Amino acid sequence: MAGATRPDDGACVLDTGALEQLIELLRADGYRVVGPQVTDGAIVLNTIAGASDLPAGVTDDQEPGRYRLRQGTPEALFGYAAPPQGWKRFLFAPDETLWRAVRTEGGFRCEEEPLASGRTAMLGVRPCDLRAVDILDQVFTRSGVVDPRYQARRAATLIIAVECTQAGGTCFCASMGSGPDIVADDANSGADIILTEYTTAGAPLLLARPVSGRGGELLASVQCRQATAADCEAAAEAVKSAARSMGRQMPADVATLVGRSLDHPHWEDVAARCLGCGNCTAVCPTCFCSTVEDSTDIAGTTAERRRRWDSCFTRDFSTLHGGPIRSSGAARYRQWLAHKLAHWWEQFGRSGCVGCGRCITWCPVGIDITAEARALTEREGRTDANH
Secondary structure, three states: OOOOOOOOOOOEEEOHHHHHHHHHHHHHOOEEEEEEEEEOOEEEEEEOOOHHHOOOOEEEEEEOOEEEEEEOOOOOOOOOOOOOOOHHHHOOOOEEEEEEEEEEOOEEEEEEOOOOOOEEEEEEEOHHHHHHHHHHHHHHHOOOOOOHHHHHHHHOEEEEEEOOOOOOOOOOHHHHOOOOOOOOOHHHOOOOEEEEEEEEOOEEEEEEEEOOHHHHHHHHOOOOEEOOHHHHHHHHHHHHHHHHOOOOOOOOOHHHHHHOOOOOOHHHHHHHHOOOOOHHHHHOOOOOOEEEEEEEOOOOOEEEEEEEEOOOOOHHHHEEOOEEOOOOHHHHHHHHHHHHHHHHHHHHOOOOOOOOOHHHHOOOOOOOHHHHHHHHHHHHHHHHHHO
């Protein structure tokens, strides 16, 4: 476990009251605090006013095509796996206006939509989602072309990450190197504070590690005690328990495997089950495809350009002059999985999958990305044996 086993790194221990203080400090400093809360039978990410809004004592059951909440460890605030939503929507808006043009007496006046100016504190970011934010940072700010809207939101965002102490049935972050602990060096993790929830004498506590200077200032302003070696060991053991109970595993050589299986007949098997609904791309924390749409009002006095999330599962996504270049469901599923697991390495030098398992949980027919990767492995083995 990276960094949480030593009591000499500024780590301290928070109870619910200290966490409440932390949230109050952030709100007083002008931050919109976004965190998990129970809404309509799911744990969703929304604006919270205090620690009482968090899903205390709630856990979840996740399996392919299935998601249910149930009673968890009493008073535990983060005793669940990855929630349905990723944090992407707070950095890369699902639907936003880029500019509008208004008719005037002398023609049209173009007005670019102002960049986001408000500050956001994201509380409860899991290790897999923290890795996803770093991937989005690379896509939108470190790959040669900077997206100013993403960059403005990211610069105004403070991240309080929470290591996982419970793995969901569809989680496979351990095999992707993105959890359940913060595996990167703390200083480069992208978080400002890292929390780990553990239980002592039946009471859930939070081991807090400052990462950034701002994170250290915030922790210094709340009533917490210095962490001991026992606190750090208890927190580390809680995370190890999550790693041992990981629900699934991705094959280690999946990038090479998928890259040489683009003509494999198994893609047709997947297409026979896939509905092409795009749920997997909607819940994926790293998918960044979008489309740009221009529209005018009926009077012709105002026009605007909007950017909206898009999905490679839609038929029109690959449309060029003459029609779509990926007209079949098999081609569209192959595009998504091959880009995510193989071609992303060529494009960005890393995998586009963080092992959160959302695409498995929220697939209506329960298609499992790890099972499909294994199926390619097994079929390739049989093919090689026949030769």
